[in-house]
């Protein structure tokens with residue numbers, strides 16, 4: 001064996017260590033840079049809805065980030081999703097246990113006048129849709145309507161059983177003048193290998209705090225919310241089942257577009273046709289397009305590295321021009337009531 005001087009070994013070790021530290025620092029700098037490369041929402045070319053003189057009795061939906069939407073006809077309110085607490089990027093990446101942000105929930109319910117809530121309906125049971133449904137239900141008399149997994153989220157919060165409704169396929173649930181039907185659908189296959197991320201079910205009452213991975217999908221739904229003035233579909237995730245909405249006619253689609261760009265244009269075409277072309281919707285509002293690790297109320301596009309909503313928005317407008325020329329695609333404005341059926345609402 002050749003003799004190696006101890007000094008040489010030390011020098012070699014030092015150089016290797018310096019090289020590794022340098023490489024890691026460069027990688028960190030690169031990741032930080034990539035994290036900050038984001039498009040502006042204005043780059044999407046989409047405009048917000050403008051309705052002159054909305055009638056007093058208009059049915060509205062107020063978008064509160066991701067796919068949280070407060071439906072209101074002046075008498076009854078339906079809340080789709082409950083996601084106010086919005087864990088940070090650090091909490092999301094490290095799996096640090098998180099829980100509902102009580103002061104923020106109190107503020108949001110007060111600020112947006114959630115005092116007539118009849119039902120809370122999450123699109124599925126992932127944390128970015130259902131994290132706060134139990135905490136909100138406990139501050140109201142609203143029913144939580146959803147999957148068995150959603151029911152277990154509610155039970156973890158101690159929501160009384162008479163406020164928990166496990167949705168049955170094909171059954172329509174009435175709340176004031178609203179009728180809600182949950183049509184079984186699919187979650188977008190946006191996992192690293194084309195699988196549904198955090199699939200599976202929540203089989204026991206979920207005690208908090210818990211890591212965000214504890215909120216399992218539990219089955220996804222197209223939420224069909226009908227009212228004498230019109231029908232809106234909320235599609236929380238960019239998944240679909242061929243033919244599932246064949247018998248549903250809608251005026252409005254709240255179109256979940258999270259990571260849709262990563263699934264490609266062909267997939268997006270089929271998604272558009274299943275949700276918009278086949279239902280005949282005249283207004284489409286993309287939702288679930290922002291960086292959900294930002295606090296409630298901060299609407300910023302995600303890093304381009306993660307999701308390119310500008311490209312998705314371009315595709316949606318091209319598909320509208322190809323198949324549904326009279327349909328409008330609007331950007332929802334955070335916290336502003338959207339008028340769902342401007343033509344149908346009789347004058348006040």
Ligand SMILES: [Zn+2]
Pocket residue numbers: 124126187237
């Ligand atoms: Zn999801």
